[in-house]
Structures are given as structure tokens and as C-alpha cells.
Amino acid sequence: MNLKKKKRFIRIIPRLDIKNQFLIKGINLEGLRVLGKPYEFAKFYSENGADEIHYSDSVASLYGTNNLRELVKKTAKHLNIPLSIGGGIRNLNDIEQMLNSGADKVFINSAFVNNLNFVNKAVKKFGSSTISASIEYIKIKNRNYITVANGRNIINLDPLSWSKKLVNEGVGELIITSVNHEGLMKGFDIDIVKKISRKFNIPVLAHGGAGNFFDILNIINQTNIDGVIFSSLLHYETIKKFRLPKINYIGNIQYLKKLNKKKYNPKISIKELKKFLKSKKLNIRNDF
Amino acid sequence: MIFKKIKIGIINMDCNNMYSIFNTLKKIGYKTSIINKNKSIKNFDLVVLPGVGSYKQAMNSLKKKNMDYELLNFLEYKNRGLMGICLGMQLLFQSSEEFGKNSGLGLIEGNVKKFKKKLSKVPHIGWNKVEFRKKNPIYSNLNKKNFYFVHSFYCRPKNEKIILSKTNYNGIKFCSSILSKNIIAVQFHPEKSGKVGVKFLQNIHHIL
Incomplete structure (x- = not known):
């Protein structure tokens, strides 16, 4: 199916990785840094033209805990654009709690890999447009494997055939993350996204690798995606606008402190990205 | 402010996302509350039928609370209005083909159809232009x-004639809102549509 001629609408989506109520960022989904308070960033992005906000609790699915709820409630109060939540969602009750806390959609990886029947159950109860599947794949020796628990566990399944199974079960949307590219800011892995986005008739979002506006333009033009998800590119600029939270830091705090003192450059923002994409004749919302 | 004087009740259909619409209406200044089983909907000026979830489950929830009957009565009172959002819009119609054929509230004549996957990506998720066709302060x-x-x-x-707006989704022009007497219903989510959506919600009291 080629929707290019029909002028696809492209959603611009910042992703916020969450750990213990804080916004963090890592590389290849690992090696985490605390950047700030998620709702401050989310509200700023929303006012700056984001079409949707994604929260991903990177440790929830590892420890099986789900303490995102309070944060989701707090954030939903500040937002009037869609909020999608992922990480650690294991059953229908978890989904319901997220939606009741103010989430509009959920995205799920591990729980779907563990039990494919869960997809259809969730779709029947909440409607397909509420249920997205997150596919995090890793390339090893020229073969692609899907992974769970933030790229830690490798599953012997390739992303394309896994997508097919998810689509057959009625999932409403696919989020494709290349673990190899995530956090490096060196561009997206286009090949898999191209195949998946052209093959299926549901929305597909690409995540992992955006280092500049041209990377984003490239993946839109070379695939049939409906949205782009990115984080580092934005967060490392936006961090200059807010105070670093007072907590016990681990990792390279000097780097963050230095960054935090620099002047915010409004050229690296969603607003500017949208202007850029609009100038390339893409169908982008810019009446925010 | 005019908003303070308007009492809005959101019907709890046990299928979530009331939180967003509740917050937005409250922030605007409307006197907003959630309508659970026991509260009489007569006390409200505007009743909101929100919507995420499945058609069948939402209808079952409304019937269980006798809300289908209560809504009919409510619309007979003077200066009252009803707003359906997304699934809440679809529920106002006679039937939907979601997971087999389901009957709705039947307040609006017509039915609910699924987008054809051959023509476009389904579900439709995203921001689209709403082209209004009638002159209206809303x-x-x-x-x-x-x-x-x-x-x-x-x-x-x-x-x-009741079609208030249409929206073009990859070449398919569908009815994205209706206005019929004191019933307004929208397929989009004004509570999730940023500043534009807030403006829309600030205007809805015009149907009263």
C-alpha cells in the first residue's frame, strides 16, 4: 500500500524514558542518566507543538513493578495532547489503571511476547486504537531479533514476522525501535521500518537514532511511517531550560551540569523541526 | 464568567478516559462532575458521553445504569444539551458494526461503519483538519x-443536514461532527486537541 501520494500525516512524538519518577536517557536503552522532571519536559514539548507524548518506564518491566500511575496523573493534568504509556504493563488491569490515570494509549512489548493471546484480549476490551505494540529489535551478525526488557533478552523471532503476528491479533499501532541505533543520534535504521510500514495497514511509528532534522526527514521520505519518536536530540537541549532535580546522581553528572549551564538554543526544538518538515512539503500540524 | 454557571456532568461508562475531558472542562471553568449511577442527570445543563472502549461494553454499562432511558428524558427538558465524544458520538446512533452488529442509543438516525483497510491505515490515529460546513458560533x-x-x-x-463538519482521512471524507437540536457529537477528541480543542470546548455552551 502506498500512501505517499495521498499525503500521509506525520506525528512528531517526544519520548520520555522514566525511572523512579525521573526523566532519564541512556544509550542503546542502557546506561542511564537522570535529566529532570518528566512533566516539566512533557508540558514544554506539548506547548512547543508535540503531537503526542510517550512515557516509557524502562525498569518497570524488569522488576515487574508499576509505579508510573502517580506520574501519569500529574502529567495528564498538565497536558491537553495525547499521552501514551509503556513499560511494565502486564495485564488488562494494568492497562485499565493507566487509562484511568489519564493515559490515552498504552504500548506493550514483553507481555505480548510472553503471551500473544493478550493482544486480542486487550484490543477487545479497550479498542484497537488504545493498544500499541512496541517492537525493540537488535541486529546480530546481519540477523534481526526482537528483544524484551529493554534489549536485555533476545528472542528468536525476526521483527517482520513478529509484526505480522501482532497485526493478525488486531493491535492498533506498531512502534519500531532499533536497539542498535537508540540513543546514538546517528540516524535511524531505515530498512526494517521501511518493510514493516509498507506491509501493514495500521499506523507505524519509528523510534531510535534521530540526531538531526535530516535524519527525521530521511526516515519519513524513505518509509511509509505515520510518526517519528525521538528523545536525546530534544532532551539534551531542553535540559538547559530547567533545573536539575536534587537527587543522588550516579554516572556522568559533570557532563549534565555543564550542559545545564549553557544557553537554550530554540533552533533545536519541535517547533523548528515542524517548520523544517513543512518546508519539505510534509503534512504536519502547525496550528498549535 | 459564563462558564461557572454551567453545570456539566460526564457519564461514567466504566471505560476510562473521563479524566482528560474532566480536567479540561474544569480548567476552562465549567462546574464539572462525574455522573455515577446514583446521581440524577437532571441536575446538569450539559451531559457528556465520553469515549474510549468498545461499543458493546459501553452500551451494556449505560443500560445497566438505566442511562439510555434517563438520557431520553433529559433531552426533553428545556435548555439542556448532550455532547458525545468519539465512541460517545457513535453510541448516539442506531447501530454499529464493531465486533458484529450492535445496537446503540438510537438518538440519531444512522449507523456506524468501519474504515476499509484497503483504502487507509486503520485505526486512524492523528491530527486532521476539521472542515465545518454550517455557520455556527460553536x-x-x-x-x-x-x-x-x-x-x-x-x-x-x-x-x-445534521452534519456539522467533515474530515478528509487519506481521501476518505467522513462525518467528523454533527449538530442536531440540542445534541452535539464529535469524532475527534477536543480535550486532546491542544489549544484548538480548548477553544472548541469553550464554545460548546452555545448549544444550550
Whole structure:
């Protein structure tokens, strides 16, 4: 199916990785840094033209805990654009709690890999447009494997055939993350996204690798995606606008402190990205 | 402020996302509350039928609370209005083909159809232009603005005159809102449509 001629609408989506109520960022989904308070960033992005906000609790699915709820409630109060939540969602009750806390959609990886029947159950109860599947794949020796628990566990399944199974079960949307590219800011892995986005008739979002506006333009033009998800590119600029939270830091705090003192450059923002994409004749919302 | 004087009740259909619409209406200044089983809907000026979830489950929940009957009575009172959002819009119609055929509230003549996968990606998730066709204070300055949609089904009213707006999704022009007497219903989510959506919600009291 080629929707290019029909002028696809492209959603611009910042992703916020969450750990213990804080916004963090890592590389290849690992090696985490605390950047700030998620709702401050989310509200700023929303006012700056984001079409949707994604929260991903990177440790929830590892420890099986789900303490995102309070944060989701707090954030939903500040937002009037869609909020999608992922990480650690294991059953229908978890989904319901997220939606009741103010989430509009959920995205799920591990729980779907563990039990494919869960997809259809969730779709029947909440409607397909509420249920997205997150596919995090890793390339090893020229073969692609899907992974769970933030790229830690490798599953012997390739992303394309896994997508097919998810689509057959009625999932409403696919989020494709290349673990190899995530956090490096060196561009997206286009090949898999191209195949998946052209093959299926549901929305597909690409995540992992955006280092500049041209990377984003490239993946839109070379695939049939409906949205782009990115984080580092934005967060490392936006961090200059807010105070670093007072907590016990681990990792390279000097780097963050230095960054935090620099002047915010409004050229690296969603607003500017949208202007850029609009100038390339893409169908982008810019009446925010 | 005019908003303070208007009492809005959101019907709890046990299928979530009341939180967003509740917050937005409250922030605007409307006197907003959630209508659970026991509260009488008569006390409200405007009743909101929100919507995420499945058609069948939402209908079952309304019937269990006798809300289908209560709504009919409510609309007979003077200066009252009803607003359906997304699934809440679809429920107002006679039937939907979601997971087999389901009957709805039947307040609006017509049915609810699924988008054809051959023509476009389904579900439709994203921001699209809402083109209003009638002159109405409800959408002043909002014509052709982008609103947020998330749905797989769309409404087909029998009486085309009640169509307030249409939206083009990859070549398919569907009815994105209706206005029939004191009933307004929208397929998009005004509570999720940023500043544009807030403006829309600030205008809805005009149907009263």
C-alpha cells in the first residue's frame, strides 16, 4: 500500500524514558542518566507543538513493578495532547489503571511476547486504537531479533514476522525501535521500518537514532511511517531550560551540569523541526 | 464568567478516559462532575458521553445504569444539551458494526461503519483538519484547524443536514461532527486537541 501520494500525516512524538519518577536517557536503552522532571519536559514539548507524548518506564518491566500511575496523573493534568504509556504493563488491569490515570494509549512489548493471546484480549476490551505494540529489535551478525526488557533478552523471532503476528491479533499501532541505533543520534535504521510500514495497514511509528532534522526527514521520505519518536536530540537541549532535580546522581553528572549551564538554543526544538518538515512539503500540524 | 454557571456532568461508562475531558472542562471553568449511577442527570445543563472502549461494553454499562432511558428524558427538558465524544458520538446512533452488529442509543438516525483497510491505515490515529460546513458560533475561528482523532469507525447520519463538519482521512471524507437540536457529537477528541480543542470546548455552551 502506498500512501505517499495521498499525503500521509506525520506525528512528531517526544519520548520520555522514566525511572523512579525521573526523566532519564541512556544509550542503546542502557546506561542511564537522570535529566529532570518528566512533566516539566512533557508540558514544554506539548506547548512547543508535540503531537503526542510517550512515557516509557524502562525498569518497570524488569522488576515487574508499576509505579508510573502517580506520574501519569500529574502529567495528564498538565497536558491537553495525547499521552501514551509503556513499560511494565502486564495485564488488562494494568492497562485499565493507566487509562484511568489519564493515559490515552498504552504500548506493550514483553507481555505480548510472553503471551500473544493478550493482544486480542486487550484490543477487545479497550479498542484497537488504545493498544500499541512496541517492537525493540537488535541486529546480530546481519540477523534481526526482537528483544524484551529493554534489549536485555533476545528472542528468536525476526521483527517482520513478529509484526505480522501482532497485526493478525488486531493491535492498533506498531512502534519500531532499533536497539542498535537508540540513543546514538546517528540516524535511524531505515530498512526494517521501511518493510514493516509498507506491509501493514495500521499506523507505524519509528523510534531510535534521530540526531538531526535530516535524519527525521530521511526516515519519513524513505518509509511509509505515520510518526517519528525521538528523545536525546530534544532532551539534551531542553535540559538547559530547567533545573536539575536534587537527587543522588550516579554516572556522568559533570557532563549534565555543564550542559545545564549553557544557553537554550530554540533552533533545536519541535517547533523548528515542524517548520523544517513543512518546508519539505510534509503534512504536519502547525496550528498549535 | 459564563462558564461557572454551567453545570456539566460526564457519564461514567466504566471505560476510562473521563479524566482528560474532566480536567479540561474544569480548567476552562465549567462546574464539572462525574455522573455515577446514583446521581440524577437532571441536575446538569450539559451531559457528556465520553469515549474510549468498545461499543458493546459501553452500551451494556449505560443500560445497566438505566442511562439510555434517563438520557431520553433529559433531552426533553428545556435548555439542556448532550455532547458525545468519539465512541460517545457513535453510541448516539442506531447501530454499529464493531465486533458484529450492535445496537446503540438510537438518538440519531444512522449507523456506524468501519474504515476499509484497503483504502487507509486503520485505526486512524492523528491530527486532521476539521472542515465545518454550517455557520455556527460553536466553531467560530476554528474552521480547518487540526483536531486529534483516534478511531476505527465513523458515523453515517441518515439526515445529511445534521452534519456539522467533515474530515478528509487519506481521501476518505467522513462525518467528523454533527449538530442536531440540542445534541452535539464529535469524532475527534477536543480535550486532546491542544489549544484548538480548548477553544472548541469553550464554545460548546452555545448549544444550550
